[in-house]
Amino acid sequence: MKKQTILRIVLPGLVCAGVMAASSWYAICYNDGRLVKPMDFSTYVFSPKDLPMLLSLGLVLLYAAYLVVLWVRAFTGQRRSPAASQFTRTVSPKLGFLGLLGFLGFSGFWTYQRSGSVFPFVFFIFFGFFGFFYEGKMSHTLMDERYKENWMRAHFNANQTALKIIFVATILLGQGALGGSLARTFMFYIIAVTLALALGIFLGEYLLYRYDHDEQPDESEG
Structure with missing residues (x-):
């Protein structure tokens, strides 16, 4: 695996982690921990203050889809290359x-005690x-x-x-x-x-x- 490919995987992941951490901090400090602390989603009502957390969650989902696309492209490319076989x-x-x-997963014990978030695990x-x-x-x-x-x-x-x-x-x-x-x-x-x-x-x-x-x-x- 080339270094450029690794950077294409790791850097977006670090960006997602940073955005998630920032939005979690905002939610805890300025939005009563909504979407971070455990809550009953059956009674959820949208609030404009939820946007940072919702956008960061969407970004994480896009990153997951991006990883799937990279994996599929690498797999299909390897099968097409005679040398790779x-x-x-x-x-x-x-x-x-x-x-x-x-x-970095050990930071989950701190976020769990602080806000109930298990994402870092x-x-x-x-x-x-x-x-x-x-x-x-x-x-x-x-x-x-x-x-x-x-x-x-x-x-x-x-x-x-x-x-x-x-x-x-x-x-x-x-x-x-x-x-x-x-x-x-x-x-x-x-x-x-x-x-x-x-x-x-x-x-x-x-x-x-x-x-x-x-x-x-x-x-x-x-």
Whole structure:
């Protein structure tokens, strides 16, 4: 993945996070926390002061749609390129430092105590970007039959691990493991899901790297 592509992904995300933080601050200070604190939307009545928060929410939705478009374009472009079907993409291992953005998720504990907002917990999914360290080490690798088998095995095991965590979290939190507090249950469910997804993304690349190198022939033998 090129640096320009990474910037096209990360910079709009940071802008969205900044706009969301600013609109949340405005809502808390000047609009009684509307659309930030938990509220009954069945009785919601529009107010002009809600515009900053509504616009920031719309911006986040547009960013999500933008990511989907980028993913679809990258996927279709890769399938059309004959070279891409033979070698893995070239990625710099330094992109793994983007995983540090995952620590922004801890700010969710502050926003939850302050305004009831759980949005920052979504940043935990960026921990999965640490997988770029291992994907970078596998750059421009010939995708032969052995590689394809390892890829399927690594991503199957990674996805299975993530789904198991989500399943256990769903069962435990769904049974009221946190004393029946709906707000707290939702908060910890968001944390569990985002961390599980991040683990799945990271494990997919890490296991592929381990499988590929564990099966390399030992040149010292023979």
